[in-house]
Amino acid sequence: MAIAWSETAASMEALSLSPPMSPPVILTQDELKKIAAYKAVEFVESGMVLGLGTGSTAKHAVDRIGELLRQGKLSNIVGIPTSKKTQEQAVSLGIPLSDLDNYPTIDLAIDGADEVDPHLNLVKGRGGSLLREKMVEGACKKFVCIVDESKLVKHLGGSGLALPVEIVPFCWKFTANKLQKLFQGSDCVAKLRNDGEGKPFVTDNGNYIVDLYLKKEMGDLQVASDAILRIAGVVEHGMFLDMATTVIVADLPFGIYID
Numbered sequence: 001m002a003i004a005w006s007e008t009a010a011s012m013e014a015l016s017l018s019p020p021m022s023p024p025v026i027l028t029q030d031e032l033k034k035i036a037a038y039k040a041v042e043f044v045e046s047g048m049v050l051g052l053g054t055g056s057t058a059k060h061a062v063d064r065i066g067e068l069l070r071q072g073k074l075s076n077i078v079g080i081p082t083s084k085k086t087q088e089q090a091v092s093l094g095i096p097l098s099d100l101d102n103y104p105t106i107d108l109a110i111d112g113a114d115e116v117d118p119h120l121n122l123v124k125g126r127g128g129s130l131l132r133e134k135m136v137e138g139a140c141k142k143f144v145c146i147v148d149e150s151k152l153v154k155h156l157g158g159s160g161l162a163l164p165v166e167i168v169p170f171c172w173k174f175t176a177n178k179l180q181k182l183f184q185g186s187d188c189v190a191k192l193r194n195d196g197e198g199k200p201f202v203t204d205n206g207n208y209i210v211d212l213y214l215k216k217e218m219g220d221l222q223v224a225s226d227a228i229l230r231i232a233g234v235v236e237h238g239m240f241l242d243m244a245t246t247v248i249v250a251d252l253p254f255g256i257y258i259d
């Protein structure tokens, strides 16, 4: 369903941007992310338990929630962060926080994604927080995913970027080899993610991430998911199948809203 023009314009108004009438407004990717994030925060109500996502898009949503709390337009919110980074951001904004042990059911989670397919299946975790994101977003009644249109793909893996898999550090090469062999029909290359300084990237949970670069489609995603999870050493992967209830795509001048 396409967002009505007035709704798109309203989102832009909230951001103090001019609607792209004439001449057209050129928005940066970050401004598009912000529009999607602000739209998602319209689903937030006082008293909710909220899953707080991770990444540059979700950051805008967390900022907005903090702003509405400060303005007294929201109250009694409890946030469940999906990473240490989001936790720090939320604390700095004065958002009350808790965890899944205390709130096993979450009303609404808002988070970004790296890829969205036409069935609203996602790839997440290029920011490294896929395990906590999957735990939190798997526990919510409503999961609103927020992206700019660059994240839309025909099939998962279709952006040419990686499918992240979180693995235990113990004998990581063994696990990485098993993952690569699993997808050998897709000419898969499995690469250990590094931290940019020559060391392995370490997740908030003390694990490593192997990025799977697939040249062909994975086929049945549920079968692929089950097969990955059966490999000893794998903790979780970044395919979020059948989890997003709503995806908000910021793609001006037309906002697309997929339910």
Ligand SMILES: O=C(CO)[C@H](O)[C@H](O)COP(=O)(O)O
Binding pocket: 053, 054, 055, 056, 057, 058, 111, 112, 113, 114, 123, 124, 125, 126, 127, 128, 129, 130, 133
């Ligand atoms: O899954 C994630 C982090 O683990 C992010 O949501 C995903 O990488 C999208 O990030 P961004 O909004 O910065 O593009």
